[in-house]
Amino acid sequence: MPIMISARSADSPEPDLDLAGPVLQVAPRLLNAVVRHGEVAVRLTEVEAYDGADDPASHAYRGRTPRNAVMFGPPGFLYVYFSYGVHWAANVVCGPDGKSSAVLLRAGEVIDGHEVARTRRGPRVKDRDLARGPGRLAQALGLTGEHGGGYLFGDGPVRLIPAAAPPAEIATGPRVGVSVAADRPWRFWIAGDPYVSAYRRSPRAPAVG
DNA sequence: TCGCTGATCATCT
DNA sequence: GATGATCAGCGAA
Numbered sequence: 001m002p003i004m005i006s007a008r009s010a011d012s013p014e015p016d017l018d019l020a021g022p023v024l025q026v027a028p029r030l031l032n033a034v035v036r037h038g039e040v041a042v043r044l045t046e047v048e049a050y051d052g053a054d055d056p057a058s059h060a061y062r063g064r065t066p067r068n069a070v071m072f073g074p075p076g077f078l079y080v081y082f083s084y085g086v087h088w089a090a091n092v093v094c095g096p097d098g099k100s101s102a103v104l105l106r107a108g109e110v111i112d113g114h115e116v117a118r119t120r121r122g123p124r125v126k127d128r129d130l131a132r133g134p135g136r137l138a139q140a141l142g143l144t145g146e147h148g149g150g151y152l153f154g155d156g157p158v159r160l161i162p163a164a165a166p167p168a169e170i171a172t173g174p175r176v177g178v179s180v181a182a183d184r185p186w187r188f189w190i191a192g193d194p195y196v197s198a199y200r201r202s203p204r205a206p207a208v209g
Numbered sequence: 210t211c212g213c214t215g216a217t218c219a220t221c222t
Numbered sequence: 223g224a225t226g227a228t229c230a231g232c233g234a235a
Contacts, residue, residue, distance in 0.1 A: 048227070057227070059220095067220065084228050085217030091227085104227055135228050145219095177227050211235085222224085 017153075017162040019075035019094040023049045023101035026075075026094040028170050028188045030103055032163035035090075035152075037141045040113030042131045044105060046189035046196045048175050050091070052100035057178040060100035070149045071100040078158060080138070080148035087135030090143050092152065092160065106176070106187070107132045109195035110140055117141075133197045167191070 017033065019026050027049040035042050050058040052071065059068045059081065070079050071093050079091040079102050095101035110117045110130045117130050117140040131137040138144075143158065152160035169191035174182050176197070189196045 050227075059227080062221085065221075081227085082219055084226060085219075087228050089227065106227085133229070175227070179226085211233105213232085213234105215231095216229090218226105220225090 017160065019092065020096050021094075023051050023095050023099075023103060024186065027103045027186070029163070029166075030092065030105075031167050031170060031188060031190050032165065034111065034161040034163075035105065035108070035141060036112070036159045036161060037143060037147075037157055038113070039116045040141050041111050042108035042137060042141055043111050043195075044108045045193045046107035046187070048104040048106050049186040049188070050102050050104060051186075052095065052102075055101075055184075056180040057175065057182070057184075058100070058102070060102075064100070068100070071102050072098060076152050076160075078143075078147055078150045078152060080143055080145055082145060083135065088138040088144050089134040090138045090141070090147075104134060105137055106134050107189070107195060107197040108137055109193075128194060132195055167193075 027047050030044050030047050033044050035044065052058055052060045055061055060071045064072050067081060070077050073093065074097045075094045077093045079093055080088055083089050090105045091102040093102050108131045118125060120139050120142055121130055121136065131140040147158055150156045150158050152158060167190040171189050171191040172185045173187050174185055175187045
């Protein structure tokens with residue numbers, strides 16, 4: 001099990017997208033951006049911010065471990081983790097080097113490579129559901145742990161293309177699935193976009209009151 | 210449409 | 223040994 005943390009060398013291209021700012025500013029800028037892995041490309045419609053050591057819901061909250069080490073590095077890298085023993089979920093590391101913040105890619109629209117995506121997701125899956133949800137998005141793109149640590153702006157297999165145009169309207173709300181700090185409105189999605197995941201509050205989150 | 214539940218395992222305590 | 227940044231399938235309404 002090699003630990004795959006690739007450092008961006010000095011002559012690597014700079015990110016095409018400024019990811020080094022505060023995660024709450026970076027996250028909404030990822031909306032309408034496109035993630036491409038081979039034939040499959042996904043336009044992002046929904047993301048979620050995780051603010052490193054200041055965020056009880058972040059995987060980086062309890063400090064650096066082998067799994068989350070890439071989050072503590074420079075922005076522009078993929079953090080991919082295995083969730084619930086079943087799914088992979090992909091994050092874009094952002095914020096300044098050492099801040100350990102990241103943005104979870106929650107949902108998107110498959111805009112290229114539908115056939116390949118459907119091969120991975122299943123023959124009966126509707127287009128709308130191909131990448132609507134973190135696990136689904138990673139599966140549609142074929143992202144697994146082996147892509148973790150990859151740089152999104154170099155010549156690696158996974159690329160992040162900045163949004164051609166910002167969304168007309170961005171909505172925010174509580175994060176999904178987290179059992180702590182669920183009240184922080186750090187989920188961002190494109191208002192009215194059908195390719196946004198269905199909202200399900202964590203059953204472990206405290207009741208709204 | 211809503212709510213519930215099993216699946217399944219890497220990671221951390 | 224417990225816990226999830228989830229999903230699909232099911233049954234009820």
